[in-house]
Amino acid sequence: METEGFSKPRIPVSTYRLQFNGQFRFSDAERIIPYLHEIGITDIYSSPYFRSRKNSIHGYDIVDPSALNPEVGTEDEYNELIKELKKHQMGQILDIVPNHMCIESRENIWWMDVLENGPSSVYAKFFDIDWKPVKKELQNKVLLPVLGDQYGKALENQELKLKLEEGRFFVCYYEHRFPVSPRTYIYILQHRMDSLENLLSKDTEDFKEYLGIISALNDLPPYTEKNPLKIKERHLKQKDIKERLRVLCNNNAQVRGFIEENIGIFNGVKGIPKSFDLLDKLLNRQAYRLSYWRVAIHEINYRRFFDINSLGSIRMEELSVFNETHRLVFRLIREGKVTGLRVDHPDGLYDPSKYFHLLQKGCYLQARSALLEKLKEGIPPGNRSSFMEPEITREYDELLSSDPQGKPFYIVGEKILTKGERMPDEWPIFSTTGYVFMNSLNGIFVETKNAKAFERIYSKFIRESVNFHDIVYNARKLIMNISMSSEINTLGHYLNDLSEKNRHTRDFTLNSLTDVIKEVIAFFPVYRTYINSYEVADRDRQYIELAVSKAKRKNPAINTSVFDFLKDVLLLNFPDDFSGNDKKEWLDFVMRFQQITGPLMAKGVEDTAFYIYNRLVSLNEVGGMPERFGTPLETFHGQNIERNKFWPHALITASTHDSKRSEDVRARINVLSEIPEEWKKRLLLWDRLNRKKKLIVDNRRVPDRNEEYLLYQTLIGAWPINIENEYEDFKKRIKEYMIKALREAKINTSWINPDAIYEEALLIFIDSVLSDTSGNRFLNDFRPFQKMISDYGMSNSLSQTLLKITSPGVPDFYQGTEIWNFSLVDPDNRRPVDYGTRKKMLEEIKRLESEIGILKLAKELTASRNDGRIKLYVICKALNYRKNNRQLFEGSEYIPLEIHGEMANNICAFSRVLLNRRVIVVVPRFLTQFCNQTGDISFPGEEWEDSFLAVPFDDAGAGYMNVFTGEILTVRNQNEAAVLNIREIFGNFPVALLDRVNG
16 A cells, blocks of 8 residues: 555644633634634644533533534534634644543433443443452442432432333432333333233233233343343343333323332332332342442442542443544544544553554544545445554554654643653653643742741641651542542452462452552552553563552561562562463553552542642642742753653643642742741731631631641632622632632541531631721731732743743643633633633734834833733734744754843743744743832843843844844843843843844
8 A cells, every 4th residue: 555654743833722611612612713813822722522411511521422512512513613713724632531431421321221231231341340349249230329328218218219211211319310121120010910900901902012021021131141142132122122112101091000100109108118128129130239429439340530430431442442432533533623632531541552552543544534435435434444444554553663753643641740750652642731841830930949948937837847748648548548449449359369379479368468559559659650561661660669669668567578469460570380361360450550540649649638738839730749849940941951852742831721720820829939038927927817717616726727828828829900899709719719628638628528517617717817898907918918929920920921832842821821810720710711801902902012012012011911911912922923933943952041140040041943043032030039029020120230141152243132022132242251131131021032133
């Protein structure tokens, strides 16, 4: 087969994340495309928009991956959006969810079929269900922890009701509806048969049909049937039976009435426990077991997304599952409507590497659809086989072998990397979604030299010395013992089975093996390893050995041989006499172990420890390491150089839908790191002023001191600029955030066991602290301090925005962050965005530039920076510059630049150089060290006078134009070095993007 090689992927210049839901539809997105195009965005980055659970605000709870979400829009509206994108030569990155589906919606027909047919469902292998769990009562059943109370109470309270709809029986629990296994219809239909005989003559056709339906039900294969032919027979027959029952009920009111009476009897009589026996027996014969939601902690037997019972994991390692779940994705790619993919939570997959290779193969086939058309001439596209077309697969493999780095489609993965960890080289993707950059970028605005001072301030305020690593260890153990203990218990039993097969390990107890698994995971240094064959990579070996070594030291009372056994299993150090099947079982354990460590890491660190360790909460970000107080500039530059070399098209971001705080909130809180003494003074004062506002609950003052410390930082970071217009809404947001933060911390309340009295006392404290009265001494002191912090925070925000746009990678913008955005963690960051205001701002900027010129405009925007136009201006100017000079940013060198003078530490500068083209980026930081106490950053003064930017590749007389002001700055000699004066660079605008010009 002739080929021209890989199709070239579309590489975005920049992306803009859009959160689709019922409040923001395809038609809404279509209307803002011209605006996004105008500010320099080249690709929208869409949240999942396949059919989701009703009223979903995020789209990750998908119920049908083969259909668009009707709440987001119709196919026609979607096509109009695509037309608008193509009109502006823009692409679309689509966020896809291969790991899980929502299983609490009747619209998920795959899951409903599993509940109806159990292991004999044609979709049984779609979901990761343990049909032979340790609890024997769950043999060939799925545990459904959906009840709000114990099963017996819910049953006798008539919360579970049997119903008949269109020839099918269901058990309903409020909005939930569970199908009844057709074979068990018999128990309903045969109940009180003598009464039906009295109603209908035995000789009537309807009575004979009724008996025929019962006879057919008796002939159905059981739901435990595994034979494919029997399964097919079962499905065909029960479909026919349901239709016969539907027709009979519609045609004969007496039959319908008789069945309805039986249903009433099965549903029981409140107050008469015995009357519920029939329904109880019917439920016990189903392929599921309804239970109290708390039971999930210990006994759930399907793999979940993290600890969310409503999200069931799917077995993407099965090719049929892959094909079915990606059918629509591939169609949209083939039609040119989707030009890139963002893969959610690949660490939850059984084999991420295999998945990404399958995905690239599938995308490659779509790019070669014309060739496929020739191969299958005359066959309609809808009838084509799966993407695993032999010819295409062979071509792809040949191309990949000749170019291992070849990636025909733009794909990024949502992968969290820890310190020193790199993306797996074998993944055929363009890197991650930007968390490493986000934390590194944020970190350079944290004054690292004040780490010890902040440690003292934090410890003294909360009256406790804390260690972040200890918090992480305890948090992981808590998650493993509480919310995800069922997953750990399952692993423990699996490891116990493996130990029983060898006389040297069979005496290890189940408890000791489970404990060792917990301890090793508690010390795991990365989210997961990626072992998928009998060869263990050095990186994975190091991670496992490190975790086992730390776990051993922590637990001297546990026999080291148990740790050694687990290490041998994880490293696949097989005994000499192992058979092929034995090796396969060990490898399967390892791959299942790997699936669990990621969720446990996320729940233990991001969703627990990050809400406990509050020293400087701007560092508590997804993928972050808050124990490290900031990022040295050398590290930031080094990471940029590495990304430029190995992952030049990785997404880089400052805010995402998963962020704990928006970039602008963090930019403000970072300012505190510059002024530890002032922060300490404020804390002591606020503590004294607010002490009497705390209520006492169970001998505890509410909030506790750590929670109070978090609240003050949150108020500083999220305080609206125009607070008068949104004060009540802001108080509501703060209350909702603090309740979530406390529940995530799991110290005084939690999601599983909320303490309503404690939470109410917290809300009363917030109301009191934020009481907008003249006598509120706290607010009287807080407001001017917050105003000062806010001014410096704006400078930080502008600096990090420009750095993001000009650093190696693809700059990504979260919706609404093109002006000041002070959102907190979701759902706060999913509030509707006012695009009307943003459009007007852009129009105003364009009008002013044409009327008064770019220099006066820059000064005007700096003076009126509170309204947010200045951030939009920086983004618009810098993004369009990057778009118009994309080769300069995508194929250039990244060169850190030196600053001479006393303020050298207050500048971050680098150059992007390609042949004779170059651009220089210069931004300030730590402005509290020399600006006046009002935070006035308009025109930095004499402090900059002796500071110079070294321009080693230029001679005196060379010129640079500031993209934001239009000024031409001239290189001059200073102590035999070519330099630009920092005071001139920042003379009229807070940040600088300098384009080399001739002369």
